[in-house]
Amino acid sequence: MDTDIQSPGIHVVFQVSQDRLNYSLNHFLWRKCEIEEVAVEVGLEEAALKGKLFLVPSSTNTGDIARIISDGYNMELLNEGFNRLCEKLELDFLLVDTHPGLNEETLLSIAISDKLLIIMRPDQQDFEGSSITLRVASRLKVEDIAVILNKVPASFDPAGLKSEVERSYGFPVEAVIPHSDEFMVLGSKGLFCERFPGHPVSELIRSVAARLTL
Amino acid sequence: MIIIAAALAYGLLNKLLSGWVLPGAEFISIRPQLVLSVCFSLMGGPWIGGLIGLTGNLFGDLLTGFELQFWHWSVANFLIGFIPGTVRWTGTLEIRRVNEFGKVLLFIFLGNLSGLFLGFLVHMLINGQSFGFVMVSWYLPALISNTYLLMFLMPPTLVLSGYLKLNIETRSMFFVLFFSLAIVTLLSAVFLMAESKVFAETTLPGKKEILQKMILTHFHWIGILLILIVIAGGAIGYYFSRKYMHPLRQLAEASNRLKSGQWDKTDRVDPVKNSDYMGNLVGVFNDMARDIHSREIQMKNTIRELELRIDKTREDRIVSEITETDFFKDLEKKSAELRRMKK
Numbered sequence: 001m002d003t004d005i006q007s008p009g010i011h012v013v014f015q016v017s018q019d020r021l022n023y024s025l026n027h028f029l030w031r032k033c034e035i036e037e038v039a040v041e042v043g044l045e046e047a048a049l050k051g052k053l054f055l056v057p058s059s060t061n062t063g064d065i066a067r068i069i070s071d072g073y074n075m076e077l078l079n080e081g082f083n084r085l086c087e088k089l090e091l092d093f094l095l096v097d098t099h100p101g102l103n104e105e106t107l108l109s110i111a112i113s114d115k116l117l118i119i120m121r122p123d124q125q126d127f128e129g130s131s132i133t134l135r136v137a138s139r140l141k142v143e144d145i146a147v148i149l150n151k152v153p154a155s156f157d158p159a160g161l162k163s164e165v166e167r168s169y170g171f172p173v174e175a176v177i178p179h180s181d182e183f184m185v186l187g188s189k190g191l192f193c194e195r196f197p198g199h200p201v202s203e204l205i206r207s208v209a210a211r212l213t214l
Numbered sequence: 215m216i217i218i219a220a221a222l223a224y225g226l227l228n229k230l231l232s233g234w235v236l237p238g239a240e241f242i243s244i245r246p247q248l249v250l251s252v253c254f255s256l257m258g259g260p261w262i263g264g265l266i267g268l269t270g271n272l273f274g275d276l277l278t279g280f281e282l283q284f285w286h287w288s289v290a291n292f293l294i295g296f297i298p299g300t301v302r303w304t305g306t307l308e309i310r311r312v313n314e315f316g317k318v319l320l321f322i323f324l325g326n327l328s329g330l331f332l333g334f335l336v337h338m339l340i341n342g343q344s345f346g347f348v349m350v351s352w353y354l355p356a357l358i359s360n361t362y363l364l365m366f367l368m369p370p371t372l373v374l375s376g377y378l379k380l381n382i383e384t385r386s387m388f389f390v391l392f393f394s395l396a397i398v399t400l401l402s403a404v405f406l407m408a409e410s411k412v413f414a415e416t417t418l419p420g421k422k423e424i425l426q427k428m429i430l431t432h433f434h435w436i437g438i439l440l441i442l443i444v445i446a447g448g449a450i451g452y453y454f455s456r457k458y459m460h461p462l463r464q465l466a467e468a469s470n471r472l473k474s475g476q477w478d479k480t481d482r483v484d485p486v487k488n489s490d491y492m493g494n495l496v497g498v499f500n501d502m503a504r505d506i507h508s509r510e511i512q513m514k515n516t517i518r519e520l521e522l523r524i525d526k527t528r529e530d531r532i533v534s535e536i537t538e539t540d541f542f543k544d545l546e547k548k549s550a551e552l553r554r555m556k557k
Contacts, residue, residue: 107536107542108545112549128529131529132529132536135529136533140549
């Protein structure tokens, strides 16, 4: 679910065109549809995968975004939406992609999560922002919190960086994903793990996914 | 273009200065044009120097009307121009240190040693003269006069051309070299005056032959003196360089490192094994650098601690701004309830 209502983007990775969608998360929050009506099934090429994968996109229409920002929405309804979606679509996992900042929907998503993954780049700005998010998340009693270091330059020592971040945050680092030119070239025009299944970055993402399902 | 001009000038000077011989010793010619090929060789590489020597000499011979009669001297001039430039292959692209100065002078000397040897060897074979005679009467005087002339002319020419960089080290070597050559010149003048007096008083027949022999003997002595004095001068220069210039250079480099913050705690200037000013200076510098470095580290650590404290305070403020809101407090309660229900 793309709860980054202010700047949605996940639909691009799954190559879902907003033109063919009847509803978005915005419509659900305005009570114009049910949450399961927003969900679109996204095909996966990886034959080994069993089950289904759904995407709940937010609207990319600038008018819709402006309306949500100015009028706000009912947070309770979003919470209900999470629960109803799990129930109606019989979901095993609900992955919520949030806005990078700590706004109300992010806090709500953190509050109801079983597991929180903070994805950060190794730069000062992210170090500070992530530290605040982690402290707030631990106040909300999230049981399982972990960090993923992303776009790490090749010149960095992954093991050293991992232990440094773990020491200063007090939370485990699940993966140190190196900066990858292939990733940048792909530029969100598809699922990286499908395009480059043998790539070290794909291996790392798969290992994170495997731990999520434990 | 410049190379062709240099070769033409070389040939022209060969023709014009062909009459420049040592007074009283017509068999010893004075050839300052060698400076051209040697200088270009050091600046632009051996092939350029060699070509200037070869073509310049051929051109000079054509002007004089010798044509290719003395081809072996053109080859000799090629070697005199070629060999000094090979010093570039050893990494000496300019002179900044006293050892580079010495190396360049040695290569110039080797160029003359081999070039002239080849020239006189072929000359001897063509004319059927004895080896000992040619070597003693022709080769050695020519080698000495060329070396003497080049030792005098090369350093100022190389300074003008920018190959020799003047600094405290090269200046001292420059001074030692000129001082040594001045002594040689003075001593030879005294010898010559004394010989002239003896010669004027003698009434023996065949004065010219006697004079030639005397000048030749005199020249050999000058040669030995020249070599001895240059070696001694070089050794003195090297000793002073090792004792004073090396620590000075190290001090200058270390000061720069200290200034730009590249000083490591294990860095230090090699101690000087004596108790004079230099030894004292190096010792004080090492102590000072160590103190500055440790103070700097201490200061950086203090700043880092302060920054961390400021960051922590800022972070605490932001976290409390979020967690003190009614929305968050409500969320905290609901979240706890939800988690309890799930369990």
